[in-house]
Each structure stands twice: as structure tokens, then as C-alpha cells.
Amino acid sequence: MTAEEYLAKLEALMAGGRHQEALAFSTAASARIVPPLTADQRETVYSLMEMAATLASLARDASALPQRETA
């Protein structure tokens, strides 16, 4: 997988709101990128993944909220 293919897939997952999948994909695929990401590309992915982690975490909190309210 090339760096551009990797970035395009990540971006598609993010755009589709599939943040947890984006995180899982980044973990599974990051070692298969040939050639490896440049430092700039890696920084870009760090940015995307920080957003993915935050959004996935917020989504988990939101889905847990009704349970807390009725507990």
C-alpha cells in the first residue's frame, strides 16, 4: 500500500464518520506502507488520528449518556 492510498483510505473513513474504524485501520495498515511515510505525511496522519480518537471517544460518551441518566 502506498502512502497516498493509506491517507486516502483514512480520509474516507474520517469523512464517513467511521472514526473507530479509522483508528483500527491506522494501526493495522501503518506497517504495510511502502515506502514508509515521510515525516510530513506522518504529522498529517497524527493530526487525523488525534481527531479520530477524540471523535470516537466523544461518540462513546454520547451513546453511554442515556444509560447514565436512567441508572
Added chain:
Amino acid sequence: MTPDYPPLSAPLQCLEEAERLFWGSAAERAALFRLSAEGGTAAILRVDAAVVAGLAALGLPRGPVRGVAVESAPGMLAGWKDPACTVHLSAEALSAYLQDGLPDAIARIWVHESLHARQPYAPTYHSEYAAAAGYEEGMVEGLARSVLRDHAGMSALAGTFEYYVTVYLALGDVLDVAVERLWRSLWQAPAGQVRARFPRVLADLTGWPDGRPVDSVTLGRLQAVADRLFDTRRGRWWPDPMELARTWRLAIR
């Protein structure tokens, strides 16, 4: 005799010795980051104490957090602060920066995540972040770079969220406002309220050449442009500073 660290600004010169050593000595930081990447608890605590003290001295204190965790996070996640107020840093990312010869990029991540942790997240955090993460991320990343570069003389910082930072830099240029003043004013809002604070900050910091305040119609146009430029989907865009400046200029005509 107390060692002097020439790159440090006056507030950082006033820190306790161990904290001043962290901020003033690249060798000390690199050694502590190496130990932190290996999970050394004492080193992590020392770095964190120095970061907390330095930010407080610079008028940007971190709020209460549950802790800072340096943990294995395979994949491409360098650091993040969760809504339950734990700061997470990836041991793999720390190691990658050390291998790249960029130890101070770790200081940037540490400060970046600590700036997110200035206050508990506002209830509006989810909606703001999902729509326009750039308000928060651009401000926090820009401020982190500014703190490390201008107050501690660190230069090899790398950087995330390049697009959003450049959006703010272009805005500062177009409005003739020092961008750090803009970032510091926005930082006073909790995460989730930065977008809401944006027009008020612009109104406070700017004005027409004849002294009149910027009118509400212009502020509304600036907010509309900002909503577009700080869109969460632009997280991986690469900035064109000239084009961004042109976009902002159109909003204030």
C-alpha cells in the same frame, strides 16, 4: 550559582531549578524524553511537572487532569486528551520523534495536549469538534509552537494541524493582529466554546483604521469563513497561505 539559560523568557527564568533545567537544556529534555518513551515513571512525572509549571508561568495554566499516560498506541496516534481528562501520549510516537532527531517535537505534543486540558470540556464540545475541529486544534497547536519557540528557543518542533495553524496566521496578518494575542484570547474559552468566543475576540482585538469597532455584519462574515476553513474535514489539507489570506480579505471588505 544558578545556571542561566539564555533562550528562556523572563517568566521561565523564574521557575524552580529542575523545571528551568527542562525548559532551558535540550540535552536534559532529550534524556528525559528517552526515559519517558521507555515508560520511566519518574521521568514522565518530571517532564509533566516542568510542563505544568512552565505553562502556569506563561499564563496558560493546565486545568485538573486525571494523569498523563505514556502508553503503547500502535498505529498513528501521537497524543490526545480524552473527555474524562487523561492526557495520552504514544510511546511509539515518542520513539519515532527521537529516531528522527526531533526530541522537542515531544515537548510540542506534551504542551499541545496540556493546552487542550485548560478546563473541562464544555457540553458543546462534541458538536463543535465534529463540525469544525480547527478552531480548537489550530489554536492549541499554534499556541504550543509559539510557547516553545518564542519563550524557550526551541526550533525543531515539526507540527500537526498545519492547515488550521496557517488559517490563524493568515487571519492575524490580514487583521494586523499578533496571532498569539488571538490564540491566548481564544484559549480562555473551554474546549467546545472556542467557536462561540471567536467573534467576540475579533471584536475586542480589531477595529477599522478610523477607530470604529468592527460591525456585526463583518463579524458574521468572518465567522462564516472560519466555519468553512476550520471544517473538521480539512484536517489533512495542506495550506496555501496566499490563498487563505485572500479568503480572509474577502470577508472584511
